[in-house]
Amino acid sequence: MATFxxxxxxxxxxxxxxAPAMLVDGAVxxxxxxGLGGHAEAVLEMFPNVRLxxxxxxxxxxxxxxxxxxxxxxxxxxxxxxxDQIGESLDSLGIASAHGILFDLGVSxxxxxxxxxxFSYSQVAPLDMRMNGTTGQTAADVVNTYGEHELIQILRNYGEEKFAPRVARAIIREREIEPFSTSDRLVNVVRDAIPAATRRTGGNPAKRTFQALRIEVNDELAVLERAIPAALDSLALGGRIIVMSYQSLEDRIVKNAFKVGTESTTPVDMPFIPESDKPWLKFLTRGSETATDVEVSENPRAASVRLRAAERIGDAA
Ligand SMILES: C[S@@+](CC[C@H](N)C(=O)[O-])C[C@H]1O[C@@H](n2cnc3c(N)ncnc32)[C@H](O)[C@@H]1O
Known part of the structure; x- marks a missing residue:
């Protein structure tokens, strides 16, 4: 028996x-x-009639x-x-819509x-990072084949790495000597590329590069851009969607996708809002919520979480 x-x-x-969306008969x-089924287990325990x-x-x-x-x-x-295949997945099970949808983004x-x-920068491992096991490009493919400009973009945008150009140039210099295959060499190259004064603060300097590579290898942001609208399409009236992000680009995608349903584009000086332009989604959180200090001390993964939730209150135009 595995331990979780x-x-x-x-x-x-x-x-x-x-909870309020779980009162419906036959809630899904x-x-x-x-992941490891932690949130799912909590739902199944708490709501004995719900299907997951x-x-x-x-x-x-x-x-x-x-x-x-x-x-x-x-x-x-x-x-x-x-x-992003929520709709097809529900169709294949003969389920029309869901009353609750959860995204707990990132890696388990x-x-x-x-x-x-x-995935880990703290252990010696092959540079892989594919979430779906064995198909598609690996992290080694990215560091060994991408051009300087592409590497800088990825490191800057997905890793929020301030020293992206220095890291990208160091990667290119080193891969010309020998292609990268394991995490330890990449960790050393990144560390050496970052100014010594910065290295002393903020944990392992390779953390940002590894996050950037993981997002690129799994095409995480593009998939998320498609996934939230697809999830909203599958949400029943009165259904609730909850998204936990751990990185600002993810959170921005979620915020913008929710806005499409929560805001009306009718000019404020119009006497009424046409039915087709009425908001069909309601925010359940004010901005994004974070974890309390107590939760972070018990569960370090909660340190960077941003939770947004919304309820479907009508039909999209
Ligand atoms: C943070 S874990 C979820 C943990 C889970 N909530 C729990 O309590 O055990 C994220 C999971 O999402 C999966 N995942 C990430 N991106 C995905 C995607 N685009 N489609 C489907 N699953 C994905 C990962 O493989 C991982 O198992």
Whole structure:
């Protein structure tokens, strides 16, 4: 029996936000990032009549959550899918819409701890980082083949790396001597490329480069841009969507996607808002919510979380 150490981030807040939408007979929750099934387990325990559909692009995560959630078996469906395929996934199960949808973005502790997956900068591992196992380009492909301009863009935009040009140039210099294959060499090259004064603060300097590579390898932002509108399309009237992001670009995508439904484009001086332009989504959070100091001290992963939630209140035009 595997042990599950991943403590679900903002567990109670998530359940409280979901609760009003769970009163419907036959309520369905989609956990779009099933991971180790921590949030899913909390839902299935808290709402005994709810059915849960768990999606993950990582087959290993699905195997582990299948084991964890076995005792709820008639109420859980597991789907191997990328989360922009929520609509197709529900269709394949004959489900018209969902009353709760959760995204808990990023990587799971299992993916980080599993050395050969190559997500961790603190252990010697192959530069892989593919969430779906074995298809598509690896992190090694990115560092060994991308041009300087592309590397700078990725490091700057996805990793928020202030020294992106220095890191990109160091990568290119080193790969000409020998292509990168493992994390340790990349960690050393990044560390040496960053000014010594900065290196002394802010943890491992390779953290930002590894985050950038992970986002690029898995095309995470483009998938998220498609996924939130797809999820909103699948949300039942009165249904609630909750998204936990850990990085500002992700959070911005979520905020903008929600705005499409919460704002009317009718000029303020118009005497009335036409039916077709009425907001069909309502914010349940004021801006984004963060975790309390107590939660962060118990669960370090909560340190950078930003939670946004919304409720479907009408039909989109
Ligand atoms: C932070 S973990 C989720 C943890 C989960 N909430 C729990 O309590 O155990 C994120 C999960 O989302 C999955 N994931 C990331 N991007 C995905 C995508 N585009 N489509 C489907 N799953 C994805 C990852 O494989 C990982 O298992």
């Amino acid at each position: 150490t991943h403590e679900p981030v903002l567990r109670q807040r998530y359940l409280d936000l979901l 929750v989609v956990d779009a990032t099933l 559909v768990g999606l993950d692009r990582d087959p290993q995560a699905l195997d582990m959550s299948r084991e964890r959630l076995a005792r709820f078996s008639p109420r859980v469906e597991f789907v191997h899918a990328v989360y 502790s299992m993916q980080l701890d599993n050395v050969e997956r190559g």
